[in-house]
Amino acid sequence: QILSKGELQVSDKERHTQLEQMFRDIATIVADKCVNPETKRPYTVILIERAMKDIHYSVKPHKSTKQQALEVIRQLKETMQIERAHMRLRFILPAKEGKKLKEKLKPLIKVIENEDFHEQLEIVCLIDPGCFREIDELIRSETKGKGTLEVLSLKDVEEGDEKLE
Numbered sequence: 001q002i003l004s005k006g007e008l009q010v011s012d013k014e015r016h017t018q019l020e021q022m023f024r025d026i027a028t029i030v031a032d033k034c035v036n037p038e039t040k041r042p043y044t045v046i047l048i049e050r051a052m053k054d055i056h057y058s059v060k061p062h063k064s065t066k067q068q069a070l071e072v073i074r075q076l077k078e079t080m081q082i083e084r085a086h087m088r089l090r091f092i093l094p095a096k097e098g099k100k101l102k103e104k105l106k107p108l109i110k111v112i113e114n115e116d117f118h119e120q121l122e123i124v125c126l127i128d129p130g131c132f133r134e135i136d137e138l139i140r141s142e143t144k145g146k147g148t149l150e151v152l153s154l155k156d157v158e159e160g161d162e163k164l165e
Contacts, residue, residue, distance in 0.1 A: 015061075022059045022068075027052060029069035030076070033129070035085045043082065051076055086110055086126035088152040089135070093121040094143055101142050108135050124152065 010018075027049040035042050055075055060068060076082050093101055098121030105123075108131040114124040127135065139147045 019059050019061060022061065022065055023052070023057075024049070025065045026057075026059065026069045026072055029065060030072050033069070033084055034073060034082050037081055037083045040085075042085070048076075051080055055079055084129050085154075087129050087132060087154055088113075088124065088126055089132075090122065090124045090150040090152055091139060091147060092150075093123075093139070093147040095120050097143050097147065101139065101147070104138060104142070105135060108138075129154075 024045075027045050030052075031043050031045045031048045034048075052072060055078075057072055057075065073082065073084065091105070095117075098117070102121065102123070109123075109125045109127055111126040112123060113126065114122075116122040136149055139149050
């Protein structure tokens, strides 16, 4: 009876260690996915951990760390300058559907970096990662598989040292 229906007792220290580990994992995911919108530079994990403590974030042990990280990002936006790092994509669309589809994609695109229109429409742009699935489905359905969507980079961040003048 105990072996089939019983629950494992977890000591206070074990539970505390497990929650601390999840807290650290969430902070790492947030630091990995987010940047300072002004400088486009990533935040450090320690800074994110401190910010999470400042907003009194409590870890939910039965929810995945990724779900909680997205929740934390929403909450941190209220107190500090933080946003998800944009994804860099390249679409190659057939000429016929290109113009029509570009109008539908415009509201989902943050920045168009490069646009080329010869035999086909080629756009290199930055988007919010939350819109990726929507854009992917839109391109698939409108071009009936003729258009391609290519992820150039998962996060657009500035690397290296800042130059002071």
